Amino acid sequence: MQKRDTYNKHVQIANDTMYYIYEYIDTDINIDDLALSFGISKFHLHKIFKEIMGINIYEIIKSTRLQKASNLLLTNKYSTITQIASMCGYSSQTSFIRAFKERFHQTPKEWRNGGYKEYSMNILKNSTLALYEKKDFENIEPKIIKSKARATYYIRQRGYLKTQVVKIWQKLQAWVYTNNINNYEEIGIYHDNPSITPHSECFYVAGIIPKGEVDLSNTSLPLFYTPEALYATFEIKGELGDVLRFIQWAYHDWLPNSGFETTTNPSYVIFKKNHFLSEDGKFEATYYLPIQYV
Missing domain, CATH: 1.10.10.60 (Homeodomain-like)
Known part of the structure; x- marks a missing residue:
């Protein structure tokens, strides 16, 4: 012990x-x-x-x-x-x-x-998550929001490789079941932009945001609070790897033409359906892109 x-x-x-x-x-x-x-x-x-x-x-x-x-x-x-x-x-x-x-x-x-x-x-x-393919995201309309700080229990992974990321999400799933958490959100946080950072060097955070009253006083998982900041949010869905293509589009195409600039805060996704856990490898999520008024 x-x-x-x-x-x-x-x-x-x-x-x-x-x-x-x-x-x-x-x-x-x-x-x-x-x-x-x-x-x-x-x-x-x-x-x-x-x-x-x-x-x-x-x-x-x-x-x-x-x-x-x-x-x-x-x-x-x-x-x-x-x-x-x-x-x-x-x-x-x-x-x-x-x-x-x-x-x-x-x-x-x-x-x-x-x-x-x-x-x-x-x-x-060279990604194990996707073959490079140009996607059309032009019709996705963003919403501008100010996010609230939310308590997040997480596992940090050095390396954004499919087999590694699946394992930490499975570990978090077991943690949820062990602690009898019935109402929660799944969050994937990109401290490094995976469209311009070699995936072996990326630090990726997978986290659980519990909702309601839950006693987690004895958990060994580390805790942090998501930033209270300005974000553009996008509703996205697709197959494994499409998240990467979307992040590339958001930073390379949308942001430079948006009239906003970004910050050093990380972008993240809140999953409605998690492609790292779903049997069909598909996801539905809200993507949060940090912005600031210029």
């Missing part, structure tokens, strides 16, 4: 660290202060994080900054490269351009001017 308790505690620390990084990605993240908040040494924090997440903290901070920046460069045409660099925690445009070119093999300006298109197409072509 002690070994399991220790593991669960380490999972919570690693997930809280990830949550902190996402929330404060625009700042100079201080690992010493973070370790102090957990009551452990910086060395111990690094060790726990690497054990659970399979990557060290400084690598994930750098990766997150660049993934967020690559997304903002697609959509925020009213923001300068310097402003986008600052939104993702870079104090120097020179260091940002150097890091971006090392990661994407092109400058931020080249990426913004269309370099992302071939990069994205190759990712979807």
Whole structure:
């Protein structure tokens, strides 16, 4: 029991660290202060994080900054490269351009001017979730809403690969049955845009949002609250892989022409029918795309 308790505690620390990084990605993240908040040494924090997440903290901070920046460069045409660099925690445009070119093999300006298109197409072509195929989403009308914060119990997965994602959804399904939760929503959260991030590097979160009164005081699953923020929502349905094509369209086509810009908040889907659990591999969902007024 002690070994399991220790593991669960380490999972919570690693997930809280990830949550902190996402929330404060625009700042100079201080690992010493973070370790102090957990009551452990910086060395111990690094060790726990690497054990659970399979990557060290400084690598994930750098990766997150660049993934967020690559997304903002697609959509925020009213923001300068310097402003986008600052939104993702870079104090120097020179260091940002150097890091971006090392990661994407092109400058931020080249990426913004269309370099992302071939990069994205190759990712979807190589995906285990879908063969690349152009879909027509032009007739889907969005609604603009302000979401409420909702308590979400979740499993974080590094790797957006079909077999991995199915397993964590099955694990969550077992958790729901074990805790006798009858009324809930299923949420899939994309901290990394899977249309421009190699799927082996994506961090994907599968979660359950319980409704009504449920006693979960003894659960080992970590908990966070969805952002209270502005979103464009889209009603979508299709087969396995169509979510990826839709995300690509939303960021590459809809957002740049919408008059809105995006933020560093993640996009997510609320499933009415979950293709990772359904026998026919089909889904029905509401997709939430983070936006801001320009």
